[in-house]
Amino acid sequence: MFASLGYKRILDKLMLAVFFTAGFITIFITIGIVYVLLADTLEFFKEVSIKEFLTEKEWTPVFATKKFGIWPLIAGTFLIAAIAMIVSVPLGLLIAIYLSEYASVSVKEIAKPIIEFLEAVPTVVYGYFTLLFVTPLLQKIVPDLESFNSLAPGVVLGFMILPYTASMAEDAMKGVPQRIREASYALGATKLWTAIRIILPASISGVIAGFILGASRAIGETMVVAISAGMYPNLTLDPREPIQTMTGYIVQIALGDLPFGSIEYLSIFAVGFTLFIIAFVFNSIALWLKSKIREMY
Amino acid sequence: MKSLEKFDKKKLKKIKPDIIFPIFGFFALFLVVSFMFTLVLDVFLDGFEKLKDPNFYTSFPSRFPEKAGILSGWVGTLLVMGGAIFWSLLIGIPAGIYLEEYAKKRGLIGKIENIIELNINNLAAVPAIIYGLLALGIFVYRFKLGESILTAGLTLSILMLPVIVVNTREAIRRIPRDIREAAYAVGATKWDTIRDHIFPYSLGGILTGLIIAASRAIGETAPLVTIGALTFIAFLPPNPITSDFPYLSLTKFWEVLMSPFTVLPIQIFNWVSRPQAAFQINAAAAGFILLVLTVFMNALAYYIRQKVRRKYIW
Numbered sequence: 001m002f003a004s005l006g007y008k009r010i011l012d013k014l015m016l017a018v019f020f021t022a023g024f025i026t027i028f029i030t031i032g033i034v035y036v037l038l039a040d041t042l043e044f045f046k047e048v049s050i051k052e053f054l055t056e057k058e059w060t061p062v063f064a065t066k067k068f069g070i071w072p073l074i075a076g077t078f079l080i081a082a083i084a085m086i087v088s089v090p091l092g093l094l095i096a097i098y099l100s101e102y103a104s105v106s107v108k109e110i111a112k113p114i115i116e117f118l119e120a121v122p123t124v125v126y127g128y129f130t131l132l133f134v135t136p137l138l139q140k141i142v143p144d145l146e147s148f149n150s151l152a153p154g155v156v157l158g159f160m161i162l163p164y165t166a167s168m169a170e171d172a173m174k175g176v177p178q179r180i181r182e183a184s185y186a187l188g189a190t191k192l193w194t195a196i197r198i199i200l201p202a203s204i205s206g207v208i209a210g211f212i213l214g215a216s217r218a219i220g221e222t223m224v225v226a227i228s229a230g231m232y233p234n235l236t237l238d239p240r241e242p243i244q245t246m247t248g249y250i251v252q253i254a255l256g257d258l259p260f261g262s263i264e265y266l267s268i269f270a271v272g273f274t275l276f277i278i279a280f281v282f283n284s285i286a287l288w289l290k291s292k293i294r295e296m297y
Numbered sequence: 298m299k300s301l302e303k304f305d306k307k308k309l310k311k312i313k314p315d316i317i318f319p320i321f322g323f324f325a326l327f328l329v330v331s332f333m334f335t336l337v338l339d340v341f342l343d344g345f346e347k348l349k350d351p352n353f354y355t356s357f358p359s360r361f362p363e364k365a366g367i368l369s370g371w372v373g374t375l376l377v378m379g380g381a382i383f384w385s386l387l388i389g390i391p392a393g394i395y396l397e398e399y400a401k402k403r404g405l406i407g408k409i410e411n412i413i414e415l416n417i418n419n420l421a422a423v424p425a426i427i428y429g430l431l432a433l434g435i436f437v438y439r440f441k442l443g444e445s446i447l448t449a450g451l452t453l454s455i456l457m458l459p460v461i462v463v464n465t466r467e468a469i470r471r472i473p474r475d476i477r478e479a480a481y482a483v484g485a486t487k488w489d490t491i492r493d494h495i496f497p498y499s500l501g502g503i504l505t506g507l508i509i510a511a512s513r514a515i516g517e518t519a520p521l522v523t524i525g526a527l528t529f530i531a532f533l534p535p536n537p538i539t540s541d542f543p544y545l546s547l548t549k550f551w552e553v554l555m556s557p558f559t560v561l562p563i564q565i566f567n568w569v570s571r572p573q574a575a576f577q578i579n580a581a582a583a584g585f586i587l588l589v590l591t592v593f594m595n596a597l598a599y600y601i602r603q604k605v606r607r608k609y610i611w
Contacts, residue, residue, distance in 0.1 A: 098322025122516025220424025
């Protein structure tokens with residue numbers, strides 16, 4: 001009997017080691033990401049100066065005269081993200097206030113899963129829809145809209161990130177204690193007044209955290225822009241022209257043959273590293289904002 | 298009388314926005330629903346011709362759009378997802394159990410635990426294509442695993458990992474402390490408790506997380522483009538199952554893991570990028586199949602979650 005007890009103790013310790021190792025492996029994934037991105041980015045900067053990367057205004061790695069200025073890609077990325085936010089923020093806010101303050105339980109039960117599902121749709125299907133349905137539709141409204149542009153993917157991404165801008169915002173507003181609402185009603189305020197002047201300010205950090213996570217998703221989104229925004233690094237703010245985003249560039253280069261260590265291979269890591277830093281900053285701000293809500297109530 | 302009229306007007310003014318706003322709100326919601334509906338309908342109608350053609354499901358890709366099919370696509374998706382699910386469960390469940398059941402939150406170990414926890418939150422927010430770069434740099438070039446089914450499975454498993462860890466933790470957290478205390482009181486070790494109680498009770502929640510994670514991974518395209526998924530595969534990996542004992546040929550199994558692959562989303566991406574309209578019909582058909590798969594998986598996860606909630610009421 002004691003022998004079996006000893007065996008049990010050893011097994012218990014062994015399983016602890018197994019579980020701890022599994023947890024530890026997740027750290028290695030992050031170390032791996034940072035190591036790979038950093039190592040190949042440093043390799044890239046041996047051939048291209050950081051100064052050129054940050055000051056040059058053209059990005060032409062596949063041309064005969066190669067120029068590596070990241071700005072056209074950053075501009076394209078942020079242009080699309082900005083269009084997405086212009087669509088998503090008003091729509092998301094409207095839906096969030098409606099769902100949290102007005103809608104009946106049955107409407108909520110139907111609406112929430114549909115909004116959440118927007119994020120589950122495979123992005124390549126969104127890409128197809130953008131290129132072959134949304135762009136032709138917008139071409140009828142917007143003159144001179146080229147068949148590859150940043151407007152259509154921006155609009156579609158605006159819908160795609162609604163799980164963050166609408167659903168997360170709604171969760172934050174619902175989190176405001178009911179007594180605050182009742183107090184406002186008791187003073188004679190309407191529901192809308194309460195929602196906009198009381199509930200929204202009280203939950204603002206959660207709402208904005210949702211917006212920032214949504215923007216971060218739009219920045220990192222790949223297939224929609226790779227399919228429908230074009231492959232043309234273009235330093236422009238005109239939403240009708242074809243552009244290229246950071247993610248779109250990575251896809252374009254990865255589709256070709258990539259010899260290990262070539263300048264094209266290294267450049268996608270430099271672009272990826274830039275993207276990683278931007279996403280990391282956005283997520284850190286969102287996490288910080290979210291931790292602020294917890295302190296409040 | 299006059300004052301009463303004034304009061305009514307004031308009241309009316311106050312109530313009006315409460316009547317108008319919900320109409321706007323409902324309209325916004327309606328817009329989102331019709332967006333979704335249009336998307337599904339557009340893909341279905343565009344691809345209808347191919348969807349009803351049985352050859353579409355059993356043919357390899359081809360230069361001729363009318364002959365092209367998704368055989369290698371769905372076989373590839375099946376194999377890659379199998380790998381992704383295996384790896385993500387192998388790491389994700391134990392990591393989740395560790396963080397909930399063992400974490401001490403004190404000393405050096407506690408610091409490591411905090412890093413693990415923060416890290417998993419951060420991993421969930423990294424753009425998917427970055428995982429593709431990680432896989433390209435590590436699995437393909439440094440580990441020399443090539444552009445294979447094994448690499449693809451590992452890549453997608455990293456994407457699924459945070460979702461599985463978070464869902465495992467949430468499922469475990471719902472189990473009340475009494476269960477553990479009762480088990481310890483009758484002499485069970487921690488591992489006994491986890492094996493006989495914690496794990497079985499949280500299985501429903503873990504399964505929900507797995508299905509949601511898998512439904513995201515199955516449509517994931519970008520990281521697989523980055524690691525070099527091929528678009529034109531006109532053969533299937535060898536069949537590793539043999540008729541005699543041990544019914545599985547290991548060398549053949551290794552060949553399967555190492556074979557080049559394509560998956561449904563990659564196939565769709567390739568077809569969308571082609572100028573001929575006939576290929577776009579194929580893209581729509583395959584896209585609709587993918588969409589149906591995701592809807593089905595999400596519905597299943599929703600169903601299991603509801604069922605589990607009713608099964609264990611503490």
